[in-house]
Amino acid sequence: MTIQEAQQKVDEWINTTGVRYFNELTNMAILTEEVGEVARIMARRYGEQSEKESDKNKDLGDELADVLWVVICLANQTGINLTEAFHKNLEKKTQRDKDRHQQNDKLK
Helix, strand or coil: CCHHHHHHHHHHHHHHCCCCCCCHHHHHHHHHHHHHHHHHHHHHHCCCCCCCHHHCCCCHHHHHHHHHHHHHHHHHHHCCCHHHHHHHHHHHHHHHHCCCCCCCHHHC
């Protein structure tokens, strides 16, 4: 599935099953909540915090998909074409960082 197709699928789902988009500020709060759920799994499963028994069945992929879903909702409702935005962002990073990471002794 392309990013554009994902944006279309989310829009179709929102306008049929979901009734309408939550407003942008509500979606921003939801995004923060979802990123927090990803952070909790990462800190406990891959970081130094111990993982609680209740967290062991949490699905990192599902939580990352929740983050992606809300990002797509925000893009849709603010008129952002994520495919174009991603390409521009990749170009920006390539130009800005083309030598920086290669010369970073911390990465060697």
